[in-house]
Amino acid sequence: MPLIKNGAVIADPFTMLADDQPLPAEGGAIVSLTRFRKDRETLLARNAPLGVRLNADESPEELGDDVHRLSVVVIVFPKFRDGRGFSWARMLRTRLNFTGEVRAGGDFLYDQISYLLRTGFDALDSNFTLEDLNRARSEMSAVYQPSADGKKTIRDLRSGK
Amino acid sequence: MYRYDEFDAKFVAERVEQFRGQVQRRLKGELNEDQFKLLRLMNGLYLQLHAYMLRVAVPYGTLAARQLRKLAHIARKYDRGYGHFTTRQNIQFNWPKLVDVPDILAELASVEMHCIQTSGNCIRNVTADHFAGATADEIEDPRPIAEIIRQWSSLHPEFVYLPRKFKIAVSASTHDRAALRFHDMALEIIKNETGETGYRVLVGGGMGRTPYIGYVVGDFVAKPDILAFLESVMRVYNQSGRRDNLFKSRIKILANALGPEEMRRQVMREFMEIKQKGTLELPVEELKRIDAYFAPPKFEALPDEMPKAGKDFENWVKTNVHAHRAPGYAIATISLKPIGGVPGDCSAEQMDALANLMDAFGMDEIRVSHEQNLVLPHVKKRDLPAIFAKLSELGLATPNAGLITDIIACPGLDYCDLANARSIPIAQDIAKRFADLDRQHEIGELKIKISGCINACGHHHAGHIGILGVDKKGVEYYQLQLGGSGAEDASIGDIMGPGFGEHEIGPAVERVVKAYLTLRQDGERFLDTYRRVGMEPFKNMAYLDQLYAAH
Numbered sequence: 001m002p003l004i005k006n007g008a009v010i011a012d013p014f015t016m017l018a019d020d021q022p023l024p025a026e027g028g029a030i031v032s033l034t035r036f037r038k039d040r041e042t043l044l045a046r047n048a049p050l051g052v053r054l055n056a057d058e059s060p061e062e063l064g065d066d067v068h069r070l071s072v073v074v075i076v077f078p079k080f081r082d083g084r085g086f087s088w089a090r091m092l093r094t095r096l097n098f099t100g101e102v103r104a105g106g107d108f109l110y111d112q113i114s115y116l117l118r119t120g121f122d123a124l125d126s127n128f129t130l131e132d133l134n135r136a137r138s139e140m141s142a143v144y145q146p147s148a149d150g151k152k153t154i155r156d157l158r159s160g161k
Numbered sequence: 162m163y164r165y166d167e168f169d170a171k172f173v174a175e176r177v178e179q180f181r182g183q184v185q186r187r188l189k190g191e192l193n194e195d196q197f198k199l200l201r202l203m204n205g206l207y208l209q210l211h212a213y214m215l216r217v218a219v220p221y222g223t224l225a226a227r228q229l230r231k232l233a234h235i236a237r238k239y240d241r242g243y244g245h246f247t248t249r250q251n252i253q254f255n256w257p258k259l260v261d262v263p264d265i266l267a268e269l270a271s272v273e274m275h276c277i278q279t280s281g282n283c284i285r286n287v288t289a290d291h292f293a294g295a296t297a298d299e300i301e302d303p304r305p306i307a308e309i310i311r312q313w314s315s316l317h318p319e320f321v322y323l324p325r326k327f328k329i330a331v332s333a334s335t336h337d338r339a340a341l342r343f344h345d346m347a348l349e350i351i352k353n354e355t356g357e358t359g360y361r362v363l364v365g366g367g368m369g370r371t372p373y374i375g376y377v378v379g380d381f382v383a384k385p386d387i388l389a390f391l392e393s394v395m396r397v398y399n400q401s402g403r404r405d406n407l408f409k410s411r412i413k414i415l416a417n418a419l420g421p422e423e424m425r426r427q428v429m430r431e432f433m434e435i436k437q438k439g440t441l442e443l444p445v446e447e448l449k450r451i452d453a454y455f456a457p458p459k460f461e462a463l464p465d466e467m468p469k470a471g472k473d474f475e476n477w478v479k480t481n482v483h484a485h486r487a488p489g490y491a492i493a494t495i496s497l498k499p500i501g502g503v504p505g506d507c508s509a510e511q512m513d514a515l516a517n518l519m520d521a522f523g524m525d526e527i528r529v530s531h532e533q534n535l536v537l538p539h540v541k542k543r544d545l546p547a548i549f550a551k552l553s554e555l556g557l558a559t560p561n562a563g564l565i566t567d568i569i570a571c572p573g574l575d576y577c578d579l580a581n582a583r584s585i586p587i588a589q590d591i592a593k594r595f596a597d598l599d600r601q602h603e604i605g606e607l608k609i610k611i612s613g614c615i616n617a618c619g620h621h622h623a624g625h626i627g628i629l630g631v632d633k634k635g636v637e638y639y640q641l642q643l644g645g646s647g648a649e650d651a652s653i654g655d656i657m658g659p660g661f662g663e664h665e666i667g668p669a670v671e672r673v674v675k676a677y678l679t680l681r682q683d684g685e686r687f688l689d690t691y692r693r694v695g696m697e698p699f700k701n702m703a704y705l706d707q708l709y710a711a712h
Contacts, residue, residue, distance in 0.1 A: 059400065081199055081282070083322025087399045090319055095434060111183065111200055118318035139179045142168055144312045146440040147319065154168040154312070155447060 004133055005101070005123040012125070014051055014072060030074055033058050036066075044069055053105065056084045060092045067096055074125070077106035086119040093120035093148035110136055120148030162225055162526065163308050163454045165273045172315070173270045176277060180204050181263035188260070203321065205279030206262060209578050215254045215262060216279040217269060221289035221307040221331070222250030222529040226516040229527060231272040233512035239265050244512070246497060246505040248569060248620060249328070250288050250529040251279055255576060277315055282323045284314035284395070290332040290339045291530035294457055295538035297486040299333040300350050300358060305451045306387065307331045309443065310348075313388050320395045324402035325410040327395070335649065340531060342366045342374045342651035343623055345412045346394055353381045360387050364394055364424065365416025368617035372653045373413040376421045378428055384448060386432075389441040393431035397424070458524045458539055463489025470546035476598060477549055477560040491542050495535040495552060496559040496567060500596045501589050504570045505533035514555050522548050532569055532608075534562060565607040565674070566592040569620055573613030573630065574637075580613035582630025582637035583663075587611055590667045595674075604674060607687045610645075623647035625688045626670060627654040639666040641673065643699055644691045657700055669703050676702035 030051035051072030113136035205216035333350035341347035366375030528536040552558035573584030610624030621627030627642035638660035645654030
């Protein structure tokens with residue numbers, strides 16, 4: 001699937017690996033948390049960017065300090081109504097101070113794009129167009145809550161901040 | 162009352178257009194029903210047995226006359242001429258057309274109203290004591306913090322797809338009129354030992370198939386910290402609330418599984434982090450700014466005398482008029498429980514006439530109570546006879562607030578897609594049996610609450626007498642529960658035993674009440690007697706008499 005990142009549709013530079021799939025000779029790879037735990041030494045020793053894919057019931061805290069050695073964390077939405085991913089992304093950004101790519105994967109709707117961007121996702125694994133993305137983020141121009149995107153809130157605007 | 166500023170107004174206007182777009186995508190087939198369902202519910206639109214139902218938010222139950230007029234207009238233009246006030250202080254329209262809904266929302270936005278998060282697995286419309294700002298027994302008006310919560314919870318990016326719905330209530334009185342202990346989260350405004358005002362925070366209350374009474378998770382949260390604290394609870398719930406089973410996904414299940422100690426630990430961990438960052442701190446200026454909107458109206462210095470206007474008026478005053486903080490003023494409950502009527506229903510004509518009454522006597526304010534009545538919070542005692550006369554003309558002067566015919570009932574099988582049994586006809590039957598006013602006064606305070614299914618929208622767990630409709634092989638049966646309370650002495654009712662048929666439940670309630678009148682000691686309410694003597698005597702009377710009757 002194409003990837004929307006930094007306002008552009010790009011080809012995914014990472015290989016998404018199933019647990020039984022061999023590591024590619026070179027280039028970035030994304031593995032499940034299970035595989036990361038099993039092959040941690042090998043994966044981290046590899047001279048290429050690494051990503052871990054988290055299921056909705058896997059907190060980013062389970063990565064421990066290793067999170068900072070990753071280039072990508074993919075958070076998979078099993079079903080669009082499962083909103084745990086919003087908290088995981090926010091946690092990656094505001095608690096773990098993760099500065100790499102936080103990518104949304106799995107099942108999410110156009111109507112959730114603005115929430116994804118607000119809670120700290122910066123890449124969407126999806127078929128949405130840039131036009132979709134821009135429209136989705138402009139539907140509600142102002143927000144009431146601070147979140148991981150650092151956007152000014154309505155209270156900030158009221159007090160002229 | 163709160164007034165939208167440019168930011169609130171734009172927010173709601175944009176939300177209307179966003180929803181309009183969602184409806185268009187659904188009509189064009191770009192969204193399937195499964196996807197659309199989630200989006201429409203987030204905006205209070207249900208698909209019921211016969212039609213769509215639109216639930217309009219009445220934040221903390223407060224309405225101005227122009228808003229009530231708009232609701233009347235919507236009832237006339239888009240519905241069948243009436244609306245239904247709910248136990249969460251909202252109003253529902255039972256017959257709108259999907260294509261009209263965006264226009265209805267635009268009409269609501271023009272009077273600073275909306276349907277945001279009146280349904281769906283998100284933070285719902287926040288409720289408050291319906292006597293807020295008028296009663297003498299509160300520490301401060303709970304509505305400013307409720308408004309702050311409304312704003313903070315509106316389209317919160319992290320908490321719109323929670324495991325399940327999340328209901329918050331606020332009260333500042335030792336007398337709990339907001340059913341705090343049955344809410345997912347509740348704020349009780351309190352003073353600490355140094356006289357500082359802050360919040361006691363409870364979590365994990367709820368009704369449904371597994372009722373729980375909430376426990377305290379924050380003993381005293383300082384005012385500037387409250388949003389940080391609420392956000393902490395939401396984080397814990399969103400991360401750890403169950404999502405594998407619809408019936409175990411409310412925070413009450415998580416709260417019960419973790420226990421108070423572990424819940425506190427998890428909440429405090431989040432709280433310390435948010436507090437340290439300071440992003441959610443509520444500055445004093447912001448609190449003051451919101452407080453100013455809710456400043457009490459200017460009360461005149463009036464003699465504190467209750468006028469005389471005949472026996473009917475006196476009866477109405479006895480139950481429907483309550484003490485006000487200002488001498489010469491009163492709080493008046495407008496019963497939406499006429500004998501034989503549908504609890505909570507109000508016609509467009511009644512709404513318009515009430516708006517006129519608010520202009521003339523009510524300082525432009527009306528409240529929706531969680532007991533499905535309306536309340537005029539600030540009226541002069543000397544105006545009460547004129548108000549009573551007008552209400553009598555409108556069929557809105559039923560003198561039964563807090564009495565046995567002031568029954569809470571969910572819409573039940575007459576409307577609801579989830580119901581197993583009808584609620585409204587049972588409420589009507591019971592009200593008719595106890596219609597005699599002297600008998601109602603003789604019985605005193607007795608709260609009957611009826612739900613047409615286990616989801617407990619009619620709060621049967623919290624009824625002094627609770628009635629639960631169940632379906633047994635296609636036949637409607639009604640279980641009795643005794644001893645529940647939604648007030649500060651909160652308790653969950655005990656199930657009596659096997660259910661009664663639809664024609665037997667009314668007589669069974671009469672026998673239970675008869676048992677109470679026999680058993681009670683001086684000054685005891687039904688609830689007090691039940692708590693003293695327990696289920697046995699009531700049960701014996703209810704079932705034994707039934708046996709005799711059958712033979």
